[in-house]
Structures are given as structure tokens and as C-alpha cells.
Amino acid sequence: MTARVTHGSRIGPIIAIAALLALAAAPWWTDRQGLRLLGEIYAYAALASLWNLLAGYAGLVTVGQQAFVGLGAYTLFGLALLAGVNPLWGIPAAGLIAAIAAVPVAALTFRLRGAYFAIGTWVVAEVFRLGAAQFSALGGGSGTSLPASVLAAIGNRAAREQLFYWLALALAAATILAILLLLRSRHGLALAAIRDNETAARANGIEVDRTRLAVFVIAAAGTAMIGALIFLQKLRISPDAAFSVNDWTALVIFIAVIGGIGRVEGPLLGTALFFLLRESLSQLGSLYLLVLGAVAIAVMLLAPRGLWGLLADRLGWQLFPLARRLEPRSSAPPVPAATTPAREASP
Amino acid sequence: MKGKHPEAADRLAPAVTRRTVLGSAGLLAAPAIARAQGAGRPIKIGFVNPRTGPLAAFGEADAFVQENLAKTLAEGIRIGGRTHPVQILARDSQSSSSRAAEVASELILRDKVDLLTAASTPDTVNPVADQAEVNEVPCVTTNCPWQPYFFGRRGDPAKGFEWTYHFFWGLEDVIAAFTDLWSKAETNKVVGGLFPNDADGNAWGDAKLGLPPALAQKGYRLVDTGRFQPFSNDFSAQIAAFKAADVQIVTGVLAPPDFATFWSQAGQQGFRPKIATIGKALLFPSAVSSLGDRGQGLTTEIWWSPHHPFRSSLTGQTATELCDAYSKATGKPWTQPIGYEHALFEVALDVLKRAGKLEPEAILGAIRATDLRTIAGPVKWGSGPVKNVAKTPLVAGQWRRVSGGGLDLIVLANPGATEIPIGGTLDLLR
Numbered sequence: 001m002t003a004r005v006t007h008g009s010r011i012g013p014i015i016a017i018a019a020l021l022a023l024a025a026a027p028w029w030t031d032r033q034g035l036r037l038l039g040e041i042y043a044y045a046a047l048a049s050l051w052n053l054l055a056g057y058a059g060l061v062t063v064g065q066q067a068f069v070g071l072g073a074y075t076l077f078g079l080a081l082l083a084g085v086n087p088l089w090g091i092p093a094a095g096l097i098a099a100i101a102a103v104p105v106a107a108l109t110f111r112l113r114g115a116y117f118a119i120g121t122w123v124v125a126e127v128f129r130l131g132a133a134q135f136s137a138l139g140g141g142s143g144t145s146l147p148a149s150v151l152a153a154i155g156n157r158a159a160r161e162q163l164f165y166w167l168a169l170a171l172a173a174a175t176i177l178a179i180l181l182l183l184r185s186r187h188g189l190a191l192a193a194i195r196d197n198e199t200a201a202r203a204n205g206i207e208v209d210r211t212r213l214a215v216f217v218i219a220a221a222g223t224a225m226i227g228a229l230i231f232l233q234k235l236r237i238s239p240d241a242a243f244s245v246n247d248w249t250a251l252v253i254f255i256a257v258i259g260g261i262g263r264v265e266g267p268l269l270g271t272a273l274f275f276l277l278r279e280s281l282s283q284l285g286s287l288y289l290l291v292l293g294a295v296a297i298a299v300m301l302l303a304p305r306g307l308w309g310l311l312a313d314r315l316g317w318q319l320f321p322l323a324r325r326l327e328p329r330s331s332a333p334p335v336p337a338a339t340t341p342a343r344e345a346s347p
Numbered sequence: 348m349k350g351k352h353p354e355a356a357d358r359l360a361p362a363v364t365r366r367t368v369l370g371s372a373g374l375l376a377a378p379a380i381a382r383a384q385g386a387g388r389p390i391k392i393g394f395v396n397p398r399t400g401p402l403a404a405f406g407e408a409d410a411f412v413q414e415n416l417a418k419t420l421a422e423g424i425r426i427g428g429r430t431h432p433v434q435i436l437a438r439d440s441q442s443s444s445s446r447a448a449e450v451a452s453e454l455i456l457r458d459k460v461d462l463l464t465a466a467s468t469p470d471t472v473n474p475v476a477d478q479a480e481v482n483e484v485p486c487v488t489t490n491c492p493w494q495p496y497f498f499g500r501r502g503d504p505a506k507g508f509e510w511t512y513h514f515f516w517g518l519e520d521v522i523a524a525f526t527d528l529w530s531k532a533e534t535n536k537v538v539g540g541l542f543p544n545d546a547d548g549n550a551w552g553d554a555k556l557g558l559p560p561a562l563a564q565k566g567y568r569l570v571d572t573g574r575f576q577p578f579s580n581d582f583s584a585q586i587a588a589f590k591a592a593d594v595q596i597v598t599g600v601l602a603p604p605d606f607a608t609f610w611s612q613a614g615q616q617g618f619r620p621k622i623a624t625i626g627k628a629l630l631f632p633s634a635v636s637s638l639g640d641r642g643q644g645l646t647t648e649i650w651w652s653p654h655h656p657f658r659s660s661l662t663g664q665t666a667t668e669l670c671d672a673y674s675k676a677t678g679k680p681w682t683q684p685i686g687y688e689h690a691l692f693e694v695a696l697d698v699l700k701r702a703g704k705l706e707p708e709a710i711l712g713a714i715r716a717t718d719l720r721t722i723a724g725p726v727k728w729g730s731g732p733v734k735n736v737a738k739t740p741l742v743a744g745q746w747r748r749v750s751g752g753g754l755d756l757i758v759l760a761n762p763g764a765t766e767i768p769i770g771g772t773l774d775l776l777r
Binding site for chain 1: 398399438439443444445448449452453456457469470473474477478480481482483495499500501509543544545546548549550574576577
């Protein structure tokens, strides 16, 4: 029989819920800077988790997710500045528009494979950036600012910071929960099969393209909502900042790679490590970037499955009940009744 | 001297975290504080400037300017009978507007700065000012023409901003200085414009507020081929259009690499204007000398030079003395941002001295009442084009080779700033 539960993963959900509650109470135990930093951490954790879903599970190694960060940000600014919509509504609207835009993008880029797909997504993101630079109503290549009066509509300074914080936490938690539910579903099995061997998965009757499209659209919507929230706090948008391949893809890939691709826990550990490095070293200027590069190289050489991969392989740790293990029938310890019944792969 | 200065310590000890540096800097400064009677809490000035990335040349003088002021800062400021030491918390924007917003927010929320300052191009100044405005922190910025600063942030001339103030010149000064410069030579008055699709290019090329209407009014014909993407590798279309229209004067606002590309392609394709007056690209001697012989005779705007007849209100240095001190300390030729960066701290310290209280409202009140003669010229808000902008003088001039192999920038046109002496006559390009 197969089982997904380990000791760690059984107490995992309890820890996760306790941690979520503790984090939701952050406005009472940290100051505004703490909230701002945590909010940024959540945003990167969510972006990295979504990229991991694409690259680590669906085999879609994209370097163009900045297209959706920027699209989300521009949607929010456009609605707030040109249509006078409360910027908070811009966040779900960003998700919706990105989901719609993701379909033609997928139609174009899914024709490409491997490295060609990666470059193709980057090209699409550049097209988005150049398109935004032509959109003079939002400042064209100069970019534009969200005036203080627009933010005043949301509430006063303290209330705003708390609201943004909770939004970031909710978006990140929802992203990770959605990824977990997706991976535990029938589609999750299909994704695991595609990840391991696309041809075999196809031969077994898995609808590879449709599954990938669904994942791509979900990731686009999530990425755009996070992008909208990030730029709502930055207050200023420009094509170069909103569609920055460094900020929204290179760093995100760095996080996923050092944490561990193909595991839900990987990007979370990677985010923690990245922010540890950034908070302690970012004043060093170029040296800081050299350190990041060295860390990435070291992890790729010494722990190709990322740091979480290293821990999980050595210690059998698993925070979320996802991996399926074979359990010998005879000597198996009594499995508690709470064990999720193992599902059969039935595409 | 170096150890007492927090940012100098920051750079000297890369292995320790910012927190420990601030802590140890505090310890080093402790004797000085103890000597002063009734020592108050340190006053924090946040300063955002690009020190790495494509705009790094603007931040080259950061370390020098702050060390030059170390003695003044160590003396502290007396407010209500207490002496407060002053700390400058300098942060690198990495030439990115996103990063600038991030460090500005950190300075406001984590470091709780009393006054936020920033310099160098809309990409640095605007995001910092936006964060200050929303978080209600007094903010003074410089080193960016006022139109991209004010209109780029969706400023309303009738209302202005509440917390953010800026001093620099504007496009009207560029237009006046450039056309005055061009009038000194015989040309057919046909001007080719190079305006990229970025914050500066859009402002300079703006059909209502930029160069096009002003040049037309002064009798020049502008050939504008439209906004192009910065960092293009091909200017053939522009060069062909300029040749077809018999353009004798080229102007625009370009990043140094873009101008280098344009200028070498113009040479290859046989386009030889009589005058090339370019903003932003020709500010730094390094950029001009990289053009080799073809850098000779190019003309540009000059916001500050050793020949400016102003003095620092803090150190008493003249412009020439400050430039000499920079060259002596770093072995590099002077650059224009040195004067404005120094002036920014002059304004910041002057404001804090007059504030009376370390409250945001009091500091804001002091900014509004500023009337200071800085090394970059007089700074006084209230008489500018909009309430948040104070204007400083602008002139135009030409890069010339000097004996000894270096390049010098000679002032040739000074309309509206006659106190800055003219150093020669315009040589046409060959």
C-alpha cells in the first residue's frame, strides 16, 4: 500500500494552522517595518511557490512570470487612476485579467519545448514591457505614481499597513493551500507523472496540455494578484520596474532553487534564506549580489535538489502530506485511522 | 574621523550586520556625546542615491561628500538646549525605482528617519518622495529637473504636495540655456531631437511642456522622430531623418551608452552636425573621454562647476575648493553631482537647525521657510513655479581638451544666471 503521511506531516497541518494564527496576529507583536518586511516575505514566498508549481511540477520552466506581475500591477494602477476604482478591487481584477491573458500566451509558448519555452516566455514578458511603455495614459516609459489621495480612500496610515499585511498573508496562504489541494487531487498525480516523464504520461492517457494550461492560468492569476499588491505598496510603477526580470523572476528562481524545486516546502525555506541574506548583506552593494550567486552555485553543486531536498532525503522530513511512499505490508506499523486513503492513479 | 561616521563604518566592516555597525558607531560616538551637555537623541537623515547600476556615476561622490561633512555632523545640532548628534543613513537605490521605494520605506519605518533626502534622476527621487508623502515624513530631494519630479508624480499645480520638497532647475532653463548657446553661432536653426521613452525623454519631448513648443516659439524647426526605447542599438532611422532635413544642431536627453551609440553611428553614416547639445549623457568626464576625439566640442547643460561663484554654508568651501578636495581625496576629476549632494545636506542641516523641535510638522515648517545660500546657489521655496519646487541656476557649456590630456567643461551661455561667469566662446564641431 502507499501512504502520504509521515510523523512530520501529521503534525504539519497543526503547526501550519498555529503559525498562520500567530502570523495573522503580527500587528499586535511587531511594528510597521516588521509588517512591511513580513508582507514582502509572503509575496516572495507566494511567487516562488507558484514558479515552483510551474517548473517543479508541470515542467514549465518559465523565465517570464514578470509578465504577469507587471500585468497585475498595471491593471491595479489603470483601474485606480483611470477608472477611479478603489485600489483594493484592483487585486482580484488583476487576477482575472491575467488569467484571461494567460490563455493566448500559453497558446503561443506551449508550442516550444525546454530552453526554447523559457526564452519564449521571456520574449512574451518583454513584449508586455514594451507594450506598457507605449501606454501613455499610465506614463508610458516614464511610469507614474499613485497619489496619496487614492490611498487615503482605503483608510488611514495604520489601518492601511495592517490591511496590506493581512492581504499579503491571505494571498500567500491561499496560494500555498491551493497548490496543496491541487497536488493532492487527481491533477496532482497527473502533474507528478508529467514531471517524471512527459511521454510516458501522455502514453498513459494523461491530458498533458490541458493540465499544463490549467496550471499556467492558475499561476498567472496568482502571480498577478501578488504583483498588484506589491505595487500598491510601492506606489510607483514603471515598465522597467513592473516587468523586471531580475526582481520577479531571477530572484524567484534563486529562492526556488536554493530551497528545492519540486517540493512545496522548498520555496518556503528558500524565501527564509533569501531574506536572511538580504537583510544582513544588502548594504554591501555588488558584493551582496556576488554572495547570492556563490550561494546559488554552491547549492546547485552540493545539493542539486535544494536545501529542503537535502533535509528531506536525509531525515525523511515532510511538512505537507504529499509524497507517496511504499509501505511494506507485513511489517507496517499500525496506520492510524486518520491516514488519508491512498488514491489510485486513475487518469 | 572615519570610525565616528556610521556610514563610513558601514563600508569598512562588511562582515557585520547593519545593527551591530550602528551599535558600535554609537559606542565610538559616545565620548563626543558625553562631552556635549544635555545630549539628545541622534537625528537621523535618510539619503537614497544610486551607488550601483547604470546610474552609479551619480553616486560616485557619496562617500567623499559625507566624509567631507563628518566634522560638521559630529558637532551635532542644538535644539532646545540639547545637542543632538546627526547621522546620515545612506542607502543604495541600485539604479532601480523599485529598490528606491523599498529602501525609502525601510528608512521611514525601520530607521524612523527625521528627514528623508534623495538625489539623482526621476527613477530615484520620485519613488522616495512618493513613500515620504504617503507616510507623512518630511522629504527634500534634488538632482532631477522639476517637471518629471512634479508632473511625473501626478502633481497638481494648484494643490502641490504636502510633505515633499525639491530644488533643481527645470526644462524652461534648459531651453533658455541651449537656445542662448546656439544663438552664438551661425546655423540654419534646424534641430534634431533625440527623446527616448523614459521619464526624462518624455518630459523633454512633451508636446505641451517640453522642448517642441518652446523651440518653435524661438524660431527653431525641430525634427522629432518620436520616442524610442532606451538602450536601442540602432539610430539609423533618426540619422537618416536628420540628414534629410539638413539638421545642423542635435539635442536631446540620453543615457551615456545611448549617446555613445548614436554618436558613433552618426560618424559612420556621415552625419556631421555643427552643434550637439545633449542632456544627461555628457555630465561625467568619464563618459565624454570614452568618446575619444569625438567627445571634443560636445555641449551640455551645466548645473554646477568649479567656476560657480557660491560657497558652502557648512564648511565655507568655495566650489573650486570643494572640487579640489574631491580630486585630492579620490584622484578623480570633479563631477556635477558633488555640488548638489553637498547642497542637499546643507539644506537638510539648515532645516533641522531651524526646526526647533524634532517633530515632523516642525521640520516641514522649517523646510517651507528655507532661505539658504548653498554651494549650488540660493534655495528658497515659495517663489518657484509650484509650491514644492525651488529653482537653482542652470547654464550651458562645452567640453574642451585642456593641456595635460584631461577634459574641462567651459561655461558658454548663462541666460538668467549671469552671476556665473562665461569662460569662452562656442567652437563648432568639425
